[in-house]
Amino acid sequence: MKRFVVLALVLLSVVGAALTATASTEGKLLIWADELRTTVVTDLAKEFTAKYKVPVEVQELGFGDIRDQLAVAAPAGKGPDIIVGAHDWLGQLVTNGLIAPIDFAKQKDFSPVALNAFTWGKNLYGVPYAIESIGLFYNKNLVPNPPKTWDELLTIGRRISDKANKKYGFVIPQPDPYHTFPMMSAAGGYVFGTNPDGTLNPLDVGLNNQGAVRGLELLVQLIKEGIMPTGIDYPTMMSLFKEGRMGMIVTGPWAIAEIREAKVNYGFTKIPMIDGKAPRPFVGVQGFMISSFSKNKMLAKAFLNDYIATEATMNALFNKDPRPTAHLALAAKITDPDIIGTFESANAGIPMPAIPEMASVWTAWSNALELIFNGKMTPQKALDEAVVQIIATIKGQ
Amino acid sequence: MKKAAHSTDTYNTNHAGRQPVKAGLMITKIILLGLLNALALWAIPILWGDSQWILLGVLVIATAGIDYAFLSKKALPLRFMLPGLLFMMIMVIFPIGYTVYVAFTNFGTGHILTKAQAVDQYTHRYLLQENLPVYTPEYYTDNAGQFAVLLTDPDGRQFVGYEQTLYSLAESPLELVDEDGDGVFDKIGNLGRLGGLEVFSYLGQFEKLVFQYDDHLDNRTDVYLKMRSMDQFASYVPQFEYSAASDTLTDLEDGTAYRVLDGSFVSDSGETLDVGFRTTVGWRNFTSLLTNKRIAGPFWQVFSWTIVWAILSVVTTFALGLLLAVLLNDAKLKLRGLYRVLLIIPYTLPAFISALIWRGMFNTEVGLINNVLGMSIPWLQDPFWAKVALIIVNLWLGFPYMMIISLGALQSIPTDLYEAATVDGASGWHQFWKITFPLLLVSLAPLLIASFAFNFNNFSVIYLVTEGRPAIAGALTPTGATDILITYTYRLAFEGGSGGRYGLASAVSILIFLIVGTISWFNFRFTGALEEVNDNG
Numbered sequence: 049m050k051r052f053v054v055l056a057l058v059l060l061s062v063v064g065a066a067l068t069a070t071a072s073t074e075g076k077l078l079i080w081a082d083e084l085r086t087t088v089v090t091d092l093a094k095e096f097t098a099k100y101k102v103p104v105e106v107q108e109l110g111f112g113d114i115r116d117q118l119a120v121a122a123p124a125g126k127g128p129d130i131i132v133g134a135h136d137w138l139g140q141l142v143t144n145g146l147i148a149p150i151d152f153a154k155q156k157d158f159s160p161v162a163l164n165a166f167t168w169g170k171n172l173y174g175v176p177y178a179i180e181s182i183g184l185f186y187n188k189n190l191v192p193n194p195p196k197t198w199d200e201l202l203t204i205g206r207r208i209s210d211k212a213n214k215k216y217g218f219v220i221p222q223p224d225p226y227h228t229f230p231m232m233s234a235a236g237g238y239v240f241g242t243n244p245d246g247t248l249n250p251l252d253v254g255l256n257n258q259g260a261v262r263g264l265e266l267l268v269q270l271i272k273e274g275i276m277p278t279g280i281d282y283p284t285m286m287s288l289f290k291e292g293r294m295g296m297i298v299t300g301p302w303a304i305a306e307i308r309e310a311k312v313n314y315g316f317t318k319i320p321m322i323d324g325k326a327p328r329p330f331v332g333v334q335g336f337m338i339s340s341f342s343k344n345k346m347l348a349k350a351f352l353n354d355y356i357a358t359e360a361t362m363n364a365l366f367n368k369d370p371r372p373t374a375h376l377a378l379a380a381k382i383t384d385p386d387i388i389g390t391f392e393s394a395n396a397g398i399p400m401p402a403i404p405e406m407a408s409v410w411t412a413w414s415n416a417l418e419l420i421f422n423g424k425m426t427p428q429k430a431l432d433e434a435v436v437q438i439i440a441t442i443k444g445q
Numbered sequence: 446m447k448k449a450a451h452s453t454d455t456y457n458t459n460h461a462g463r464q465p466v467k468a469g470l471m472i473t474k475i476i477l478l479g480l481l482n483a484l485a486l487w488a489i490p491i492l493w494g495d496s497q498w499i500l501l502g503v504l505v506i507a508t509a510g511i512d513y514a515f516l517s518k519k520a521l522p523l524r525f526m527l528p529g530l531l532f533m534m535i536m537v538i539f540p541i542g543y544t545v546y547v548a549f550t551n552f553g554t555g556h557i558l559t560k561a562q563a564v565d566q567y568t569h570r571y572l573l574q575e576n577l578p579v580y581t582p583e584y585y586t587d588n589a590g591q592f593a594v595l596l597t598d599p600d601g602r603q604f605v606g607y608e609q610t611l612y613s614l615a616e617s618p619l620e621l622v623d624e625d626g627d628g629v630f631d632k633i634g635n636l637g638r639l640g641g642l643e644v645f646s647y648l649g650q651f652e653k654l655v656f657q658y659d660d661h662l663d664n665r666t667d668v669y670l671k672m673r674s675m676d677q678f679a680s681y682v683p684q685f686e687y688s689a690a691s692d693t694l695t696d697l698e699d700g701t702a703y704r705v706l707d708g709s710f711v712s713d714s715g716e717t718l719d720v721g722f723r724t725t726v727g728w729r730n731f732t733s734l735l736t737n738k739r740i741a742g743p744f745w746q747v748f749s750w751t752i753v754w755a756i757l758s759v760v761t762t763f764a765l766g767l768l769l770a771v772l773l774n775d776a777k778l779k780l781r782g783l784y785r786v787l788l789i790i791p792y793t794l795p796a797f798i799s800a801l802i803w804r805g806m807f808n809t810e811v812g813l814i815n816n817v818l819g820m821s822i823p824w825l826q827d828p829f830w831a832k833v834a835l836i837i838v839n840l841w842l843g844f845p846y847m848m849i850i851s852l853g854a855l856q857s858i859p860t861d862l863y864e865a866a867t868v869d870g871a872s873g874w875h876q877f878w879k880i881t882f883p884l885l886l887v888s889l890a891p892l893l894i895a896s897f898a899f900n901f902n903n904f905s906v907i908y909l910v911t912e913g914r915p916a917i918a919g920a921l922t923p924t925g926a927t928d929i930l931i932t933y934t935y936r937l938a939f940e941g942g943s944g945g946r947y948g949l950a951s952a953v954s955i956l957i958f959l960i961v962g963t964i965s966w967f968n969f970r971f972t973g974a975l976e977e978v979n980d981n982g
Contacts, residue, residue: 074649075650099642142720143719343649415914418914419915
């Protein structure tokens, strides 16, 4: 009997869940947002509902889950109208037919780099709110004046590094293409070349050109001189920096909260110039997108144009999660030097390629970095091999 | 079945004298069954309407099955099996069937929609005609599903858009009424005008309205009026036309025809439209796995390490677990309970966290292990040491399980065997190898084989500790020295091409199943693990 009751309940709940799953329905907005954005958007949703008498529901999902769940839910008619996401999902979302272009009226209020990142073909697919990239964190107790050039970085590194006492001058996470790219791009390395029409050409991979190799040779020099330890992953790097055993590290504004909490006397600035050229980090942009399966595209556009794309909302989003805002007027008012620093380096950066072929790049690239950092191969040879692998992988799809 | 029939009889005899209870049960049963059936009847039309055929089938079969099991006396054993069967259907058979199905499709990035959905997206792509006039709309509804718009062009000409047709004011089938005389029509027929913010509640309906140009506007039948924003209707031309007869999409701007090829729309010059659809591709996923040089290249290296890894994982954890179990089983040992608890701790910690902590400890420069040893072993950077590190982590994670099952199995060995052996003068060493070990193997062999199969696919430990690294220099495909088949194929499926190749991933998992299944089958045959052992017991 008991089993039967349990069974009946289970069946009931299965059927119930299948029938009541929320979905985009006409006259009601459903928004998927991650934890930090949910609180801000929920308040806006209440205002919107009060004014326009349109119910708005905000569901909280993990940031990465939003992309994965959308692919399942939207085609089944159970998806949201608006999602929060990152610009580098664009290629995947567009080729999967999951997001719709946005007719965005307030483009002039936003950073061109951010809007560019959310543009695919001729269309804009997102309303950006944050733009970020990596820079140089330095411990002011060890490095009173941050280096402006790579030579200065070398001098400071040599002064600080003391391998016996586990003190190091400089480190980047390894093997981590994202954190290595600024050094490779300074002198001309790139991931994908550009077609005449401005789109990316996945078969033109510039990760083994002279500039890219030059950047890695500089890093290998740091390793050889004992300034940069090898085999350091991101968590290890962070803990070394927080313990005050690391002079300079390369990472992004997401680490600020953690570093402040550890009471490190830190500074944040741009990565020093290499051969007189500025390193160009990857830029990541976060924003709001509209599902192509939405039955309320006009309503969603109205919500994004009138409620999300305002200085007040952008400010609320910024206060919740202090990543550099993509809103120009708000960015101009920010006094926090860290944020100004990231904003500057982001504006000098290159949007991370959003084409789906980027999936073929990461492993080959990080394998090459690993072989280089571990001294198993020269930068030129390892990168040549990586590019062969990448192009073969892309062609072989 | 014999046994089941027998217990049915017992059940009936036992309850023969307790009629009132039985009647009460009967009533509850009927009420609950009635509720269940009512629920099913309520759900059927909804599922039907939603075209959820699989769910509908499951619902009907499950309801019928439950009814039969609980109403037929003959089906009594079924009552106890049914929950298990249902869950097996939902959680085992369905995923397996689905995996097999997906293995024969191109499901993955760029191919997740159905063909109808993809075609629908293309035929709903419109290009804005900025050179054509825009219209200012007024919105009307009767609150009962009827919608109309009144469009005014820049010259002040007005049109009524109603039921997909555009009418001039004179031709309008519905009468336009200006009740308060303010120059704005308050009603079109019995559809009332929506003022200001009221429109928002109906935007989803109004955005669906599309009106074809006709002689009222320009005589151009290829242009459509559609909502561009709240306060604007604009002219659009469709970008594509789909012909079901020839199964082609035609770009209306330049006339290029895109034909269906493997779930994509491809032009004669080889250009592929961005959104594709999912479709079956026959054995392609399998053949590409077996014939593609890039994939087949590092296969044997990965495969042999997978075998070594799975064997070593089982042997090391079992050896340590058994050793500790034998020690803990010794009655002379004091504080046995305490040791037991301490030794089980690794098992209770989430493997996810332990693995990451181990990874930190193995760091060459700053890791705890090298610091304590005073050495600088390149744990995670050298292929050999990375493998050693993995075995150590897996040993830490896996020995408590082996210890627990060995402890259990040790209890089941009759003590008189040892007494007899002691009388015969066998040493402890001899007793272990001649009595304990063979008898343990009898009961533990199936578990060891299961453990082998598990470690064969132990994705999480590999991925969390080494990510399959260090890299193999000169491989055609990015491969790591500690990649096992499952991590390697994960990369193929999700970090190659444009990522997310579910079809390929499913094909791989079927192949891995075949490999593991074959090895396990030989193991079972060879060890006789599943045969009846204690016929006399």
